Amino acid sequence: MNSRAKAAFLALPVLLLLADCAQNPVTGKQDFVMMSESQELSLGLKADQDVKRQYLLYDHHGLAKYVDEVGQRLARQSHRNTLDYRFTVVDSAEINAFALPGGHVYITRGILAYLNSEAELAAVLGHEIGHVTARHSVRQISAAQGADIALSVAAILSPALRGEGVKNITNLLGTALLSGYGREHELEADHLGAEYLSRVGYDTQAMIRVVGALKNQELFDAEAAKQEGRTPRAYHGLFASHPDNDTRLKQVVADASHYGGGKRDDGRAAYLAKTSGMVYGDNAHQGVIRAGYFYHETLGVAFKLPQGWRAANLPDKLIVTGPGDEARLELTGQKKPAATPQEYLRRTLRIAAGDIDISPVNGLPAATLVTRDRFHAVIYLGDEAYLFAGAARSPELMSKHRETLRASVRSFHAMTDAERKLARPLVIKLITADAGTRFADLARVSPLGRNAEGHLRLINAMYPAGEPKPGQAIKVIE
Numbered sequence: 001m002n003s004r005a006k007a008a009f010l011a012l013p014v015l016l017l018l019a020d021c022a023q024n025p026v027t028g029k030q031d032f033v034m035m036s037e038s039q040e041l042s043l044g045l046k047a048d049q050d051v052k053r054q055y056l057l058y059d060h061h062g063l064a065k066y067v068d069e070v071g072q073r074l075a076r077q078s079h080r081n082t083l084d085y086r087f088t089v090v091d092s093a094e095i096n097a098f099a100l101p102g103g104h105v106y107i108t109r110g111i112l113a114y115l116n117s118e119a120e121l122a123a124v125l126g127h128e129i130g131h132v133t134a135r136h137s138v139r140q141i142s143a144a145q146g147a148d149i150a151l152s153v154a155a156i157l158s159p160a161l162r163g164e165g166v167k168n169i170t171n172l173l174g175t176a177l178l179s180g181y182g183r184e185h186e187l188e189a190d191h192l193g194a195e196y197l198s199r200v201g202y203d204t205q206a207m208i209r210v211v212g213a214l215k216n217q218e219l220f221d222a223e224a225a226k227q228e229g230r231t232p233r234a235y236h237g238l239f240a241s242h243p244d245n246d247t248r249l250k251q252v253v254a255d256a257s258h259y260g261g262g263k264r265d266d267g268r269a270a271y272l273a274k275t276s277g278m279v280y281g282d283n284a285h286q287g288v289i290r291a292g293y294f295y296h297e298t299l300g301v302a303f304k305l306p307q308g309w310r311a312a313n314l315p316d317k318l319i320v321t322g323p324g325d326e327a328r329l330e331l332t333g334q335k336k337p338a339a340t341p342q343e344y345l346r347r348t349l350r351i352a353a354g355d356i357d358i359s360p361v362n363g364l365p366a367a368t369l370v371t372r373d374r375f376h377a378v379i380y381l382g383d384e385a386y387l388f389a390g391a392a393r394s395p396e397l398m399s400k401h402r403e404t405l406r407a408s409v410r411s412f413h414a415m416t417d418a419e420r421k422l423a424r425p426l427v428i429k430l431i432t433a434d435a436g437t438r439f440a441d442l443a444r445v446s447p448l449g450r451n452a453e454g455h456l457r458l459i460n461a462m463y464p465a466g467e468p469k470p471g472q473a474i475k476v477i478e
Contacts, residue, residue: 035138044102051090051106054315056285058091058109066274070118071105071125077199079133079192087125092315093281095217095233099128101137113280113428113475114213116461118267119197119206126193127207133192136185191252198261206266207253209461211243216463224451272430272473280426280477282313288423290447294318295415295423299333301381302419303412306404320408327392327401329375329408336385341367341378344385349376362413368406373398375405379412386412428459429478433468448477 035043058064071087083103090108097107105128107121115121131137190211194204218232219242225232243249282288287296289311295302305311305320306329312319318331337344342358345367357368361379368377375390375398390405392398415423426447431437439462443453457463459475468474 040135040138041102044100044104047100048086048104051100051104056091058089058279058283060278061274063112063274063278064089067107067121067125070122071129073200074122074126074129074196075103077196078129083132085129085132091279091283091285093283095214097124097128099131099137101132101135103132105129105132109278111214112275112278113459114217114461115210115275116213116268116271117206118271119202119264120210120213120266121271122197122200122202123193123206123210126196127189127210128193129196130189130192131185134185134188136189187248187252190249191256194253194256195259198256198259201261201264203262203266204253204257208243208250211246211249213458213461215242217458220451220454220458220463224454227451269473272475276428276430276475278428280428283425284423286313286315287318288425289313290422293419293422294331295419297415297420297423299382299384300415301386301412302415302423304408306401306408322401322404325393326397327390327405329388329390329405332387332389334385334387336380336383341365341380341385345369345376345378348378348387361410364412364414368409370402370406375402375409377409379409381414426477428475430473431476433470433472433474435470437468437470437474439467442474442476446477452477 067089068087071085075081075083075085080103085103085105087105087107089112090106092108093110094108095111095114097105097111099105105125107124107128111124112121115124190207194207197206198204222232284297287294287299289295289305292305292307293302294305294311294313306322309320309322309329312321316332319328320330321328339347340358342356345356346352346354349369351369354369354371357370358366359368360366361377365380366377368375370376372395373392375388377388379386379388388409390401390409392401439453439456439460442456446452446456448455454463456476457466459477460466460468462468
């Protein structure tokens, strides 16, 4: 028996003593968990701080307060109504909502664009409350820890390894937030969310409408991703089938309807009013992509993206990837050092020698280094140093794409006054449809590009072929 296995065997009684068969707040049954409620609250608080370090929060004309009020209304009807719930809008274009242990619930402005009533907002928040009340994250973490006894015991016996144990838990939690908790837990969260909707007075069918809208968006984005050569985006935990064909989903929602739901107005007018003027897509603080250019109004920079390459605008970097994933270019920013661009590039790359080009880029101090399979550049503007890192899958592919990378980097420049208008984010506006309003006509004047008609139908819950009715409030993007 090796030392690791021996330690696990000898300490197994200790591990079992630390485990707990706690009563599930929802079902009343005993769940195998390895975390007390106080530990759950502590983990949630730490993860909440991590989220707020990574993402900015979003508010627009009282939107954040409105979302919290809807969430609190549902939380008071939940199985764990003594928790200190917090409902937060995250400034992200991603289509997502997630809950941390202990009652921290987040919803992105990206998903808010695809909802069309207060009842649908409540359905999303209710689903996430369901994950909290049923302790899904705690149960998932406990199951994973129990499956790796040796690792758990090592963390117990060696204080030096406890940090690794925490890291392991954080990774498990992150995986659940991104990919969902599995079919049974997601169904349970939908059932609980529908129950809380019904208790408050909303029609439980709002849950079905939300899942349908998100599934339509996933199907549409899969087609758009093929055209654009990128990976499709999907809401975490979304079922493989469409809700129209999902018998179990329909059943769990129907089972929750007997609490008297449907008496409250769905709040469509109030919801549309609160989300009118909300940013759609990238916000100014992240920079925006328009007609093949990247513009960052706050930093005052712009450059041309390689034609035909796809861009991913992340909170801390911009990643541009070539066709077939043959090559990529990353842009990050840091505070400008006292060193020259050449010295800074050498220090960053940890090289003592190399053929570094110190030619200015559009009048800006710069340094560029090209190797067989790498491309590096740094450009100074204002108080910032902008670092470009290019790579290819082979020296032959770098040779193929080198000039494309070089041309893109050398297009970097201080933004002009005319470009600042292009750098403004897109926003949602409301119009009133008349007898002649058609999505095809709205798409022709939309800034959303070739798939504009599909996007407009999706955000108005009329995908794939619906049309507005005269007098109906319709969302457009300007």
